[in-house]
Amino acid sequence: MSPSQSVVSTFQRRLLVWYARHGRDLPWRRTRVPYRVLVSEIMLQQTQVERVVPKYRQFLRAYPTLRALAAADVGDVRRLWYPLGYNIRPVRLHAIARETLARYGGRLPDDGDALRALPGIGRYTAGAVLSFAFGRDAAVLDTNVRRVLGRVFFGPRRLRRLRGDSRLWALAESLVPRGRGYDFNQALMDFGATWCTARRPRCAPCPLRRVCATFPAHARRRRGAES
């Protein structure tokens, strides 16, 4: 069951308006260089934005280009990564740099399957690179988008019954407005990270509450006894 066209366009429009007003100014939004976008996305895997920002700057100072990273010692790259965690990530990122140099002449491929064939790049990161570096209308589904779409389009009960992410991926892909993949995906993630948060979502001032399948539940709970 897919949402009506009017709900979809309302969702898209209101989210983009929200983003224009409340979107964060993050370092990786100031570049479209694929290598830099990739570095940010690998760092952001299961790692909060505030912890990534300083390490992102430090990493790019040390390895400003994909070629510089490819030429580096992988042990040095690993040490620079600490304490971000998931320490296989820098090893795979380093491998991506070398493989990209060897197979693609040093240019990251603007193709989902080719990106996903690289180590450490899954469906989310491929979508992020496609939309944020190459301006494609590809979808992303991370923990933020999963929560936002789950709440708005499925609601608390139906979300629990979802098996796997295939429905959410299909929904995410159907929502991306033509030509607005970059802004829409950034907006969705910013909204999940700062507004439609896991704990204590800001429902009262939410621009999407009129189309949100979960808002009634929150309102009900608020009348009851939640802090």
Added chain:
DNA sequence: AATACGGGGTG
């Protein structure tokens, strides 16, 4: 479908 993989932050 379930689990391993880091480390830091929050209520």
Added chain:
DNA sequence: CACCCAGTATT
């Protein structure tokens, strides 16, 4: 202490 965080790869 339990849960959360711009996921991916392997069982």
